[in-house]
Amino acid sequence: MREFITSLLSREKSPLSNPKIAMAWCRRIDVLDPQTQLGKVSEAVAKYLEHPGKPDFESLQALVMVDNVAQAAFEAIRYQYVSNPRMAKDMEQRLWQDIVGFSQRMIDSYQRFIEHEGDEIYRTAGFTEHMPLVLARSLHYIALEAKWHYFRFEKVPGKLWTLAHRFYRLSEIEGFDSNPFALYPARDKGVSSCADEYIQLLMLATLSANNLSVRQIDWVDQWLDNWSKLVQLNRRNQDDRDHFCVNLQEPQGPQKIQPESTGEPFRYWGLFDLLHEVQETIKRLEGGASPAELGLGSDCRTPSCLELLKHIEMFWTMSIRNAQIQRSERFDVRKAAEVVHGLDVICQQVRADNEKHTRQPTETRTQVDYDELMDMRLYGFVSARTRSKLQQMPGGTIGAPRIETQSWLIENESKGGFGAVLRYSENDWVRPGRLLGVRLGDAQNWQVGVVRRLARRGNDEIYTGIQVLSATPVAVSIQQINGKSSNEPMIVSELTELGGIELPSQKLALYLPYRGQDGSNMNTLILYGADYASDRLYRVQARDRSFTVSLGSILEKGVDWIWVALQVIKQ
Incomplete structure (x- = not known):
């Protein structure tokens, strides 16, 4: 019996007992490597969760302190995962479990204090002042766990969405959902809020099914640290402004606004301000600014950064358009x-279809062959x-x-x-x-x-x-005309002074007859974005017919292509 009592007295107290013990314990683990340090913190939090009981304010202070100290190690482990896409499967599995497991333990730990938030003792012991930080960090860890599910193309578990909705709703009820503060004062230069953390979680979810790489998802998540402040959640739907909604009573994330998406459980938001920021960033990158100058990260290179931004712009532009379009029935x-x-x-492939019944002998053809055009594009x-x-x-x-x-x-x-x-x-x-x-x-x-x-x-x-944009496309060759008009015939090739053949600057494109949303028929053209100029005329060669056209409104932009309406000036 004496030995049992002695072992109890000599047992080391949990670092989450009070701030003084937590501070001494953090100094001891500070010299360890990130993997070991994070393991120690995770183990201490797990033991704390094993002993249920009514948590006190000193335990909360200790948890906040230990969480602060763990951030450097946790960030190093996350960076190791993101920066090493070709790691061995067993290593990837171990790191994934470490990151997701630590995030879940921190969520569970903070949740213990959230469950007792209404008790009178906490309102007199300083707990109320810590509540915004507790909820924001909980939402932050939920977003991290969700991101690691996206890395594996997995759906976020419904219980995580339920917790996220509940925590954000609590911040609304208490009236501090948008109050700004530093999430981790020792590491964060900017400020955050419960709403910012929740919006960041929602906005990353809108891109989660885009088949992005691990590095691309991580970049977007970092950019959303700032972009989330450009999104405002509303209780009332504005048809001309809002494009997404979320039901706070359902275990799922963002969804398209439907006629039945009304009432108190729903929150709505639009993308106009956020999309404008993305477009301005693209313009500045194309103008010569570096990603680091624009706050996009020091490890982000301009070509890959620009490609990802253009993809995001295209997707959110498409989301704005689709917000007003109801899907037709599927069979x-x-x-x-x-x-x-x-x-x-x-x-x-389209051109082969077009020419099935209109093949021309080589000696009488009036078009440049596709192989020739490809050679000119590749070799000159x-x-x-x-x-x-x-x-x-x-x-x-x-x-x-x-x-x-x-x-x-x-x-x-x-x-x-x-x-x-x-x-x-x-x-x-x-x-x-x-x-x-x-x-x-x-x-x-x-x-x-x-x-x-x-x-x-x-x-x-x-x-x-x-x-399906068109079931009857036509492959065409296009040539930009220098000037606003021209009466010259279509030139396929010219003899140079040295006797060689010089091909004009012709490009590939697709002509699509298209029915607009208002039911009107229009002529449209899909061409490479680099070949587009709104203030120029083009000659379009479609089989044996030539047209002079001007390009009108842009219907849609892809990463490397653009879809525009066209007007035939002369034939």
Whole structure:
């Protein structure tokens, strides 16, 4: 009995007992490496959670202090995970569990104090002053855990959404949801709030199904530290301003605003201010500013940063447009589809369709062959190999080279598109906003579509929603005209002074007849974004016909392509 009492008295007290013990304990672990240090903190918090009981204010002060000290080690472990995408599977699994497990323990620890928030003793012991910090840090850890689920293309567990909604609602009730303060005073230069942490969680969720890489998701999350302050949650829906909503009584994240999305459980927000900030950032990067100057991170390089920003701009612009469009009814089917991507490749497949019954002999053709255009785009001249291939083609016909296609399973169709299932390992290029050429069966022609939605179903299975832009596209060649008008005929090639052939500056594009949202028919063109100029005229060569056109309003922008309305000036 004496030995048992002695062991109890000699047992080290928990560092979460009071601030004095916590401070001494933190000094001892400060010399350890990040992995060991985080393990010590995680172990101490786990033991604290094993002994239920009514927590006191000194324990809360100790928890806040230990959490402060753990941030450097926790950040180092998170950086190790994000910066090493090719790590061994067992190492990835261990780091993932360490990060998610630590986040969950901190959520559980803070939740113990939140559950007793209404007790009178806490209102007299300084607990009220700590409540904004407690809720904001809880929301911060929920967002971190959600991000690590996105890294694996997993859905965030419903219990996390339930907790996040509850914590944010508590901050609203107490009236400090937007009160600014430093989340971790020793490390944060800026300020945050319960609303900022909650909005950051919601906005990252809107991009979670975009098939982004680990590094890209992490960049966006860092950018949302500042961008979240450009979003305002509203209790009342404004049709002309709001684009997303969330139900505080449902275990799920953001959703499209529906007619039934009304009442007290819902909060609404719009993207106009946030999208404007993204567009301004893109302009400044294209103007020569560095990502570090714009607060985008010192490890972010301009080309990859610019590509990601353009993708985000495209996706949120699409979200604004889709907020006013109701989806048509879908019907279950089971079909196979051939799929290609990239504007050049799509143009070749569409052009082969266009020329099935209008092939021209080589000696009388009036168009530049696609192989020649590709050579000019890649090398700046037509290669001898291409000339030889054209001469050897049966009957002297023009044909597109055989292109490898991918096979997708179509499982539902609607008036404007379809849903497909594909293997992630074979289609890691798929992103919302990607332009596709799709052929449903060998007997059908190639259609032009764009990826709208992505959702991970399993370890190697992705569901994607595709909108069909046109079932009857036409592949064309375009040439910019220097000036506002021209009466000169279309020139395909010219002899140089040295006797060689010089090809004009022709580009590939797709002509799409399109029915607008108001039901009106319009002529449209999809071309590379780098080939677009709003103040120039273009010659468009469609098979044996030539048109002079001007480009009108922009219908949509992808990462490297642009879709515009066009007006025919003369034929």
